[in-house]
Amino acid sequence: MKDWIKVLRAADAAARWHVHQRRKGAGQEPYINHLLEVAMLVAEACDGGDPELIVAAILHDAIEDQEVPRRLIADEFGENVAALVEEVTDDKSVPKMDRKRLQVEKSASKSARAKMLKLADKTSNLRSIAASPPPDWSVRRRLEYVAWARDVAVGLRGVNPWLEGQFDRAAQDAYDATTVQQVR
Ligand code: ZN
Numbered sequence: 001m002k003d004w005i006k007v008l009r010a011a012d013a014a015a016r017w018h019v020h021q022r023r024k025g026a027g028q029e030p031y032i033n034h035l036l037e038v039a040m041l042v043a044e045a046c047d048g049g050d051p052e053l054i055v056a057a058i059l060h061d062a063i064e065d066q067e068v069p070r071r072l073i074a075d076e077f078g079e080n081v082a083a084l085v086e087e088v089t090d091d092k093s094v095p096k097m098d099r100k101r102l103q104v105e106k107s108a109s110k111s112a113r114a115k116m117l118k119l120a121d122k123t124s125n126l127r128s129i130a131a132s133p134p135p136d137w138s139v140r141r142r143l144e145y146v147a148w149a150r151d152v153a154v155g156l157r158g159v160n161p162w163l164e165g166q167f168d169r170a171a172q173d174a175y176d177a178t179t180v181q182q183v184r
Helices: 003-017 031-045 051-058 062-066 070-077 079-087 096-109 112-131 139-154 161-183
Strands: none
Touching: 003 031, 003 051, 003 062, 003 070, 031 051, 031 112, 031 161, 051 079, 051 112, 062 070, 062 079, 070 079, 079 112, 096 139, 112 139, 112 161, 139 161
């Protein structure tokens, strides 16, 4: 199958799997917006040269948020895509604070592709915090998220400078948007 058809198949599947899921931000954007933003970031980062990574980016929250079976992803999109999605999936049986700590500790040992995907994911989340923060998040919580994302990103560097630049800008914008509101 042609690669661009696989990418569209993944987008179609993700749109259906996440159909009732919305972003946490005040704008309540459809979740597919996030998935496509992450996919676009990795697509530009690899200049379109790694279709499996782009497909995995579209599907990266399918196991974690929608409990899509790993086997289904492997059957539909191949073992490499399933392995990549699994590599960026948190174990939800672990308490949330431990999951956050584990992300910081484990980011440096991820594969190069998983590092790109995670960096794109964090970039998208930080952009959302700047543009449409969750209404129930305090200033302190938003700033803690920015600081945590920067900690995770330390272990994700050294693979794609362009993506690192996108992340750094998004982190700074999220910080600025939050602190400006604080001053107001
Ligand atoms: Zn995500």
